Amino acid sequence: MTETVGIVIVSHSSDIAKGTADMVRQMVGTEVKVAFCGGNPDGGLGTSVPLIIDAINAAWSPKGVAVLVDLGGAETNSEMAVEMLEPARRDLVVVCNAPIVEGAVMAATEAAGGSTLAQVKAVAEELSAD
Amino acid sequence: MLDKADGQIFTGSVRLVHAVGMHARPAVKLTKLAKKFQAQISVRVAGAPEWINAKSVAKIMAMRAAHGSTIEIKASGSDAEAAVAALVDLVASDFPDGAG
Numbered sequence: 207m208t209e210t211v212g213i214v215i216v217s218h219s220s221d222i223a224k225g226t227a228d229m230v231r232q233m234v235g236t237e238v239k240v241a242f243c244g245g246n247p248d249g250g251l252g253t254s255v256p257l258i259i260d261a262i263n264a265a266w267s268p269k270g271v272a273v274l275v276d277l278g279g280a281e282t283n284s285e286m287a288v289e290m291l292e293p294a295r296r297d298l299v300v301v302c303n304a305p306i307v308e309g310a311v312m313a314a315t316e317a318a319g320g321s322t323l324a325q326v327k328a329v330a331e332e333l334s335a336d
Numbered sequence: 337m338l339d340k341a342d343g344q345i346f347t348g349s350v351r352l353v354h355a356v357g358m359h360a361r362p363a364v365k366l367t368k369l370a371k372k373f374q375a376q377i378s379v380r381v382a383g384a385p386e387w388i389n390a391k392s393v394a395k396i397m398a399m400r401a402a403h404g405s406t407i408e409i410k411a412s413g414s415d416a417e418a419a420v421a422a423l424v425d426l427v428a429s430d431f432p433d434g435a436g
Contacts, residue, residue, distance in 0.1 A: 233364045315364050315393040319371030332394045 211317040211326045212239040212265030214273045215310050216258055216280045218251045220244035226274075226307050234314040241265035253280045258287035262299060270298035270323035272330060274310045298323065304330040347410040348420040349382060350427040358401035362431040367393040369426055375413030377423070382406035390423065 213230060217223040223244030230240050241264035246252030258273075265271050273288075275281045281301060288299045300323060302309055313330040321329075354362055370377045370390035378387035381401045387410070388395045401407060407427055411419045 233361050312393050315367055
């Protein structure tokens with residue numbers, strides 16, 4: 207199997223992040239690497255830049271990584287996590303403007319076919335386009 | 337159920353036997369399978385005004401094909417005949433796990 211774009215799911219809630227990842231694995235399959243993180247390090251609601259970086263590393267692919275987020279801080283912390291990657295990898299990670307569950311399933315479906323990062327992002331964002 | 341139409345266009349139709357119609361999971365399977373072919377592939381619920389790109393998971397989910405409806409498939413390109421046959425088989429066999 208050729209490399210596919212990896213998927214990272216970032217939610218304020220670890221349950222939502224895990225549940226979304228479960229849906230992707232069940233609906234799309236295991237050929238796409240999916241990593242997730244949710245909650246702050248104390249176990250409460252929130253997002254954490256180091257945990258997002260860990261998830262990006264876990265889902266890493268030479269074709270890139272698409273990040274799906276839920277509310278506000280998940281997006282800003284994900285952007286901060288991308289900023290903290292070494293420059294060579296920074297351009298290979300995109301945060302998608304898409305609903306977290308639908309976007310993750312659709313991004314993974316597109317990624318499974320071997321699409322580029324730009325194509326994966328475009329498909330995830332198709333839902334927000336209208 | 338394959339008809340060779342004029343030129344390079346192949347068509348097929350198949351009844352959707354899935355209990356709840358074309359919901360998310362079948363849509364993902366159909367899209368994933370379609371993407372394995374080079375051919376341009378379109379589907380529609382029989383008689384619908386517009387054809388839908390079979391490789392667009394968002395559009396396939398949104399087509400809301402109901403249980404018992406007939407799905408029409410058309411494809412053009414080098415592997416179009418195989419693509420139509422594979423998609424007809426996927427729908428007719430009720431989207432088995434591991435397919436797509």
